[in-house]
Each structure stands twice: as C-alpha cells, then as structure tokens.
Amino acid sequence: MTTALDEGERWDWWLVVGGTSRLLPPGMAGLIKASAKLMLSYRDHHWVLLNGPSRFEAQIEAGMWRPEEVRWQLSLQYVAGGPQWRRVKQHERPCVDLEVGSFHLPGPKWTSLEEMNYWNTEDEESADPLSWMLGPPGGGYFDLYYRESSEAEPVMVNMGSCNWRVVERVGTRCAVELAADEGGGRLHIEPATDEVLVLPDGTVVPETEPEPEQSWKHRAHVYAVEQVPFGVVTVKVPRNAGDAAAFAHARVRKLLGVTRPPEYVTVHDLRHSEATSPCLGDELHVHLHYHGYYEDT
Amino acid sequence: MSWVEWQGETLPTTKDIASLDLTVEAPDVDGPRQSWRFELAHLIPNRNRAPDDWRHLQTLNVSIAEMGIQVRDWRELAGLTIRTTPQWLAQVEGCGPYAQLVDPSMEISHCKMTPGKREFELNDDWMSIEYELRFGQWDDGCLACELDAWAVPSEEYHRTEPETPEELASFAMGPPNLRVITRAAFDGGRIEMERCGDDPTPLALQRLREQVGEVEVVDARVHWPSRYANGPANPPVKEPGWRGKVSFRTGW
Numbered sequence: 052m053t054t055a056l057d058e059g060e061r062w063d064w065w066l067v068v069g070g071t072s073r074l075l076p077p078g079m080a081g082l083i084k085a086s087a088k089l090m091l092s093y094r095d096h097h098w099v100l101l102n103g104p105s106r107f108e109a110q111i112e113a114g115m116w117r118p119e120e121v122r123w124q125l126s127l128q129y130v131a132g133g134p135q136w137r138r139v140k141q142h143e144r145p146c147v148d149l150e151v152g153s154f155h156l157p158g159p160k161w162t163s164l165e166e167m168n169y170w171n172t173e174d175e176e177s178a179d180p181l182s183w184m185l186g187p188p189g190g191g192y193f194d195l196y197y198r199e200s201s202e203a204e205p206v207m208v209n210m211g212s213c214n215w216r217v218v219e220r221v222g223t224r225c226a227v228e229l230a231a232d233e234g235g236g237r238l239h240i241e242p243a244t245d246e247v248l249v250l251p252d253g254t255v256v257p258e259t260e261p262e263p264e265q266s267w268k269h270r271a272h273v274y275a276v277e278q279v280p281f282g283v284v285t286v287k288v289p290r291n292a293g294d295a296a297a298f299a300h301a302r303v304r305k306l307l308g309v310t311r312p313p314e315y316v317t318v319h320d321l322r323h324s325e326a327t328s329p330c331l332g333d334e335l336h337v338h339l340h341y342h343g344y345y346e347d348t
Numbered sequence: 349m350s351w352v353e354w355q356g357e358t359l360p361t362t363k364d365i366a367s368l369d370l371t372v373e374a375p376d377v378d379g380p381r382q383s384w385r386f387e388l389a390h391l392i393p394n395r396n397r398a399p400d401d402w403r404h405l406q407t408l409n410v411s412i413a414e415m416g417i418q419v420r421d422w423r424e425l426a427g428l429t430i431r432t433t434p435q436w437l438a439q440v441e442g443c444g445p446y447a448q449l450v451d452p453s454m455e456i457s458h459c460k461m462t463p464g465k466r467e468f469e470l471n472d473d474w475m476s477i478e479y480e481l482r483f484g485q486w487d488d489g490c491l492a493c494e495l496d497a498w499a500v501p502s503e504e505y506h507r508t509e510p511e512t513p514e515e516l517a518s519f520a521m522g523p524p525n526l527r528v529i530t531r532a533a534f535d536g537g538r539i540e541m542e543r544c545g546d547d548p549t550p551l552a553l554q555r556l557r558e559q560v561g562e563v564e565v566v567d568a569r570v571h572w573p574s575r576y577a578n579g580p581a582n583p584p585v586k587e588p589g590w591r592g593k594v595s596f597r598t599g600w
C-alpha cells in the first residue's frame with residue numbers, strides 16, 4: 052500500500068476526467084460493491100457531499116507524546132441537491148453534518164486509519180451507565196447536526212457511537228462506510244439480500260435494483276459511503292518555538308509518521324486575534340493542510 | 349461582433365467578443381477538474397463624449413461563472429449545446445474543491461448611463477438558470493456562439509423553497525428575453541498546482557495539455573499566495589515552492 056504522505060513517493064491522484072462521477076473509484080471497492088455509489092441516505096433529501104470540510108483531521112495537543120494519544124475526527128458535510136433547489140442559495144438549503152470525533156488510531160502511523168473498523172462490533176461502553184466517565188467509546192463519539200432551512204431550528208443529535216469502518220485506503224483517501232440509528236449505540240447491520248421473484252412456471256423475473264439511498268432507508272436512519280481524504284492536522288505549538296510551522300511538522304512526523312511537507316500551513320495566534328491576556332498554556336494553533344487547502348473561517 | 353436583443357429591444361451591434369476562461373483544479377482536491385467561465389461585455393461606446401464623460405452609453409454584461417462542462421479537448425467546444433434543463437442540471441451537479449456547489453446560473457447586468465451626468469439612467473441585475481448556449485465552429489481562434497436566455501430580476505430569482513415538479517417542467521416558456529449572437533475566444537485561465545518545486549510552470553502546462561489538448565500559450569505566470577498567519581510574530585509568508593497557481597494567456 053502506498054503511503055502517499057511519505058517523502059519521495061508520488062501522491063495517488065484521482066484523475067477524474069470528463070465528468071463528476073460519484074462512483075467509488077476503481078481500486079477502492081474492497082468490501083463495498085465495485086459499483087457502489089458514493090452517497091448519504093438520511094431523511095428524504097438527495098445529498099451532495101461538500102469537498103473541503105469533509106475529511107479526516109487530527110489534533111495534537113501539547114501534552115501528547117505517543118501516537119495513540121492523538122485525537123482524530125471524521126467529518127462529512129452535505130447539502131441538499133437536485134434541480135428543484137437550483138434557485139435556493141447553498142447556505143439556505145437543508146444541510147447535514149456527520150462527525151465521528153475523539154477516536155484514536157490503533158497503530159503508530161496515520162496509515163492505520165485503514166484498520167478502523169467499528170462495524171457490527173459490540174458496543175460495550177453504551178451498556179455501562181457510567182460510560183461517560185471512561186472517555187470516548189472506541190470508535191469515537193458520533194454527532195449529527197441537521198438543519199432544514201436557514202431559518203429552521205437545527206436538530207443536533209448526539210448518538211453516542213455508530214457503525215463505521217474504513218473499507219480501503221488508496222493513497223491519502225479512505226473509502227468510509229457509516230451507519231447509525233437515531234436511538235444511539237451501534238446497529239447490527241444485516242447484509243442486503245438479493246430477493247428474486249420466481250413465477251409458478253419457473254420464470255425468474257429480473258427485479259429492478261432499488262437506488263442505494265432507498266434500500267438503506269429501512270435499515271438505518273443514517274447511512275453514508277464516501278471517499279474521504281486525510282485533510283488537516285492541528286498542532287498546538289509553544290509560543291516560544293523558533294519556527295512554529297517547522298515545530299508542528301516535526302510533531303506530525305514523530306506522532307503520525309507523515310514525512311511529506313504539508314501543502315499549506317496556517318498559524319493562528321488566538322491571543323492576537325482575541326486580545327486575551329498571556330498565560331502559560333497559551334499556544335499557537337498551527338494547521339497543516341495535507342489535502343489541498345480549505346479552511347472554514 | 350456582438351449582437352444583443354434584450355427585453356425585446358435590439359441594442360446597437362458592437363465588435364465585442366465573449367471570453368472563455370478555464371480553471372484546471374489541482375489533482376489532489378476533489379470535484380470536477382475543469383471549471384469553464386463564459387463572459388461577454390457588450391459595450392456601446394459614447395462616441396461624442398467629453399473627456400470626463402461616460403466612455404459607454406450602455407453596457408450589458410453576461411456571465412456564467414461555472415458552465416458545468418468537462419471536455420477532453422478544447423476543440424470539442426465546437427458544436428456543443430448547453431441547454432440547462434433540470435435533467436442536465438442533475439447530470440452536472442457536484443461540488444468543487446472548496447465546498448461550493450457547481451452552479452451554472454447566469455448573471456446579467458444592464459446599465460444605461462446618462463451622458464453629461466455622472467449618474468445611471470438604469471442599473472439592473474438579472475439572473476437566469478434557463479438558457480441555451482450554442483457553439484458553432486472554430487474560425488480564426490474564435491467560436492461562433494448563440495445564446496437564448498429566460499432571465500428574471502435578481503431580487504425575484506432566489507427562493508427559499510424548492511421548486512415544484514410543475515415549475516421545473518415549465519422550462520423556457522415563451523420567447524427568451526435575452527438573445528445574443530457573438531463570437532467567443534478561449535483566451536486563458538489558470539492551473540491550480542500542488543507543491544511541486546520552485547517553478548511549477550512546466551508541470552502546469554503539461555497538466556493543461558492533458559486536460560484540454562495542445563493550447564498555444566503566449567504568457568504563463570506563477571502566483572504564490574501568502575501563507576496565512578496572524579500575530580506580530582507570524583507575518584504572512586509568500587515564498588516559492590508552496591502551493592500556487594499558474595495563469596496563462598492563449599495566443600487568440
């Protein structure tokens with residue numbers, strides 16, 4: 052498996068030419084059907100994934116010294132699509148954000164993202180009434196934010212844990228599958244059965260395959276399959292570091308095994324922008340962008 | 349040559365041509381790789397103007413910021429028709445690399461100036477998502493093109509509720525209120541680049557060839573954006589070798 056963030060190796064570019072296909076790219080089919088459609092099934096809208104904010108992110112705090120301490124987050128953001136919305140501004144359409152936060156990787160490098168598998172596993176933490184004291188469940192906290200319109204009251208659901216897994220990683224992109232129920236806790240997802248209609252004379256009637264969005268409606272409140280890039284690492288850097296970006300990159304190299312320099316770096320001095328008084332734990336926030344550059348300001 | 353009929357009135361013909369501008373997105377970001385922009389400035393000159401008077405008596409600008417098309421060769425634009433039916437919109441639906449949806453809507457800005465006075469007689473903005481843009485054949489670096497659009501005032505254009513199937517089905521009813529016959533030139537654009545050394549120009553031009561075929565480039569320039577930072581100890585850095593873009597002009 053290529054680790055495209057290692058120095059001296061090429062990125063694995065997806066050269067999508069001549070269209071805006073939303074199919075899972077070849078070579079990233081894994082356990083998901085080869086022709087799997089990238090999509091979200093939630094309520095009755097047709098959803099379009101927002102590139103940029105949809106990504107894996109890592110956060111390295113000052114006191115983290117081991118790779119397994121690094122906190123990770125998976126974000127998927129969508130907005131309603133379809134021709135019927137053509138005259139409604141993007142920010143006024145229904146939108147939904149899915150977030151799996153505060154999970155840790157099993158291995159010492161960022162590439163162990165590909166080992167993340169919380170699909171049909173036992174959710175022991177949610178059975179324990181004191182689970183909140185134990186920290187985040189193994190697969191992280193799952194949160195859902197839904198807003199029907201810019202004027203509607205948003206719906207925020209903390210669902211605890213969810214079913215999610217990285218089916219495959221190619222370069223810096225992971226094929227992610229996620230399913231959740233609004234009741235919270237992990238679901239046991241039965242594989243879809245291929246029902247066949249046979250007439251009394253033995254004739255097999257070919258059944259038209261339902262759209263994946265529809266077939267998931269009765270199996271989980273939320274179901275998503277997407278190709279998600281490794282996007283951003285935020286490093287908290289001591290104010291007295293000589294070169295904040297170099298310090299941050301060294302931390303990422305040590306804790307995540309990323310040797311390739313980032314595509315873009317932003318340094319945020321919160322003390323400067325918020326005019327707060329200095330204190331000892333007052334660090335610079337350095338964002339290292341490994342997947343293009345997008346920052347939601 | 350640019351011929352325009354707007355709201356039933358034929359404006360004086362001018363020598364303006366439309367421009368086709370291409371952005372090739374970097375390959376490490378998601379979304380469509382090509383973003384084509386169509387722009388026409390139909391400018392009716394004020395021929396008897398005093399030195400401090402308006403340069404134009406009337407202007408009509410037509411802009412499609414994102415045409416929603418992907419081509420393997422720029423020559424394929426010849427003979428292409430974009431008819432923005434709901435079915436076509438569904439086909440080109442997607443999201444660019446920076447969380448903005450592909451939006452092929454058209455903006456029309458119409459201004460009439462009052463000669464001798466620094467004031468507008470008219471300054472209207474219109475929008476359309478129902479139009480047909482037809483390209484003819486290439487001729488001397490330009491593409492013949494015709495446009496019919498059904499536009500509405502911009503303040504009436506945006507809605508807060510989705511359209512009904514009946515509203516969508518009534519596509520392009522009645523005669524268009526904007527008709528244009530002009531020529532369009534593919535005159536340049538930009539190539540967004542990932543980190544690839546101190547001079548991304550050769551790779552950028554190779555990417556341009558891979559995306560839209562051989563293009564006669566007469567000018568290519570590298571632009572290095574500032575790396576964002578705030579606070580006195582972290583001044584913005586503008587340095588070669590980071591993510592940048594290469595703008596280019598074609599020979600047409």
